[in-house]
Amino acid sequence: MSGHGTPxxxxxxxxxxxxxxxxxxxxxxxxxxxxxxGALSVGETKISGLLEGEDVLDTAKAMQAFGxxxxxxxxxxxxxxxxxxxxxxxxxxxxxxxxxxxxxRLIMGVMATSPITATFTGDASLNKRPMARVTDPLxxxxxxxxxxxxxxxxxxxxxxxDPVPVRYEVPVPSAQVKSAVLFAGLNAPGKTVVIExxxxxxxxxxxxxxxxxxxxxxxxxEGRVITLTGRPELTPQEIAVPRDPSSAxxxxxxxxxxxxxxxxxxxxxxxxxxxxxxxxxQDMGADLxxxxxxxxxGEPVADLRxxxxxxxxxxxxxxxxxxxxxxxxxxxxxxxxxAEGKTMMAGVKELRVKxxxxxxxxxxxxRANGVTVEEGEDWWEVTGLGIDGVPGGATCESFLDHRIxxxxxxxxxxxxxxxxxxxxxxxxxxxPIFESLMGSLGAKLERT
Numbered sequence: 001m002s003g004h005g006t007p008x009x010x011x012x013x014x015x016x017x018x019x020x021x022x023x024x025x026x027x028x029x030x031x032x033x034x035x036x037x038g039a040l041s042v043g044e045t046k047i048s049g050l051l052e053g054e055d056v057l058d059t060a061k062a063m064q065a066f067g068x069x070x071x072x073x074x075x076x077x078x079x080x081x082x083x084x085x086x087x088x089x090x091x092x093x094x095x096x097x098x099x100x101x102x103x104x105r106l107i108m109g110v111m112a113t114s115p116i117t118a119t120f121t122g123d124a125s126l127n128k129r130p131m132a133r134v135t136d137p138l139x140x141x142x143x144x145x146x147x148x149x150x151x152x153x154x155x156x157x158x159x160x161x162d163p164v165p166v167r168y169e170v171p172v173p174s175a176q177v178k179s180a181v182l183f184a185g186l187n188a189p190g191k192t193v194v195i196e197x198x199x200x201x202x203x204x205x206x207x208x209x210x211x212x213x214x215x216x217x218x219x220x221x222e223g224r225v226i227t228l229t230g231r232p233e234l235t236p237q238e239i240a241v242p243r244d245p246s247s248a249x250x251x252x253x254x255x256x257x258x259x260x261x262x263x264x265x266x267x268x269x270x271x272x273x274x275x276x277x278x279x280x281x282q283d284m285g286a287d288l289x290x291x292x293x294x295x296x297x298g299e300p301v302a303d304l305r306x307x308x309x310x311x312x313x314x315x316x317x318x319x320x321x322x323x324x325x326x327x328x329x330x331x332x333x334x335x336x337x338x339a340e341g342k343t344m345m346a347g348v349k350e351l352r353v354k355x356x357x358x359x360x361x362x363x364x365x366x367r368a369n370g371v372t373v374e375e376g377e378d379w380w381e382v383t384g385l386g387i388d389g390v391p392g393g394a395t396c397e398s399f400l401d402h403r404i405x406x407x408x409x410x411x412x413x414x415x416x417x418x419x420x421x422x423x424x425x426x427x428x429x430x431x432p433i434f435e436s437l438m439g440s441l442g443a444k445l446e447r448t
């Protein structure tokens with residue numbers, strides 16, 4: 001599947017029990033950062049379990065364009081021969097980041113404090129997304145950015161020839177913005193400080209420390225204060241990428257709403273800044289358990305077992321949990337449709353500026369399938385119809401958004417009538433084996 005080519009309409013039919021082991025892909029956030037930090041090290045970084053979706057492959061190509069040697073050994077095993085902090089070369093061509101907001105924003109940060117110029121573009125969806133939230137703080141280092149109106153791609157970044165360290169308070173919870181500033185701080189002298197009022201996923205901080213950067217995190221009255229000392233020599237690592245909790249959300253949620261299901265999803269990363277969905281599902285009464293909890297590569301990992309859960313109840317999701325599950329609200333809203341009562345999701349305005357306006361996209365599709373949704377600028381509420389109450393039967397627009405497409409495919413597995421999406425091709429950006437994996441568990445998906 002390609003998120004850049006011909007649309008692929010897809011339909012999901014009500015399924016029998018989903019059973020078996022769901023071997024979901026590697027974590028996308030850690031995969032991006034493994035390639036980037038490998039490129040910023042001196043020597044060979046070895047990566048196993050890399051997610052080989054289009055988003056991550058675009059980041060691998062970008063690292064090559066900036067001068068790193070990136071080798072695919074097959075089977076998710078890769079090597080990156082890095083050029084060191086400040087060692088990026090100016091790319092010969094435009095950097096195409098496809099559908100990946102994470103990729104483009106992190107890479108902008110990495111090159112922002114080197115005296116080179118690069119132009120970035122993406123697919124139709126990415127080129128509509130605002131970049132000022134990253135380019136504004138990067139300007140504090142001395143970086144210049146010239147793009148289309150509204151701070152949109154294509155955009156040229158002129159790196160700072162004489163960067164200065166910055167102190168930056170992130171205005172809204174965003175791991176992408178935080179990470180872009182920290183990556184820019186790597187090649188600035190002195191200490192770069194990032195303050196976040198609400199903690200977001202901390203893979204960047206964990207991995208920077210693992211590669212040998214001097215980085216500290218302190219909880220203060222201001223919030224979470226992260227201090228990075230610039231111009232370290234990063235040491236190459238061997239990284240085993242845990243499986244992606246955001247991808248695991250789809251087989252887990254499908255099992256909860258499909259009668260007779262019992263699905264095991266092994267080796268899932270359960271970083272506290274990423275696991276909010278699973279605690280929320282448990283709060284709703286889902287039969288979801290963590291087995292074999294352990295730590296791998298500095299990240300907590302467990303096997304998730306999800307079983308059919310016919311008696312789930314709607315809840316108010318704690319707003320402070322939003323940052324730890326921001327990508328999972330679309331599929332959570334599907335589960336909420338099969339619960340009893342109302343599920344309120346607040347503090348989620350970040351969803352308005354993802355690959356699509358995810359609140360609007362899900363609300364339109366849910367309503368078309370017979371579910372009542374109320375929404376505001378930073379909240380939405382789904383009124384559940386019970387485990388056998390969702391009519392289905394509609395075709396939903398995916399808005400070139402992989403999570404919207406997969407969420408409606410999950411919905412069709414439990415609805416009375418099939419649910420379709422106009423274009424499932426973007427699924428390849430994050431979960432290229434989605435169709436085959438769900439099919440192996442017993443789901444009935446077809447390209448139409």
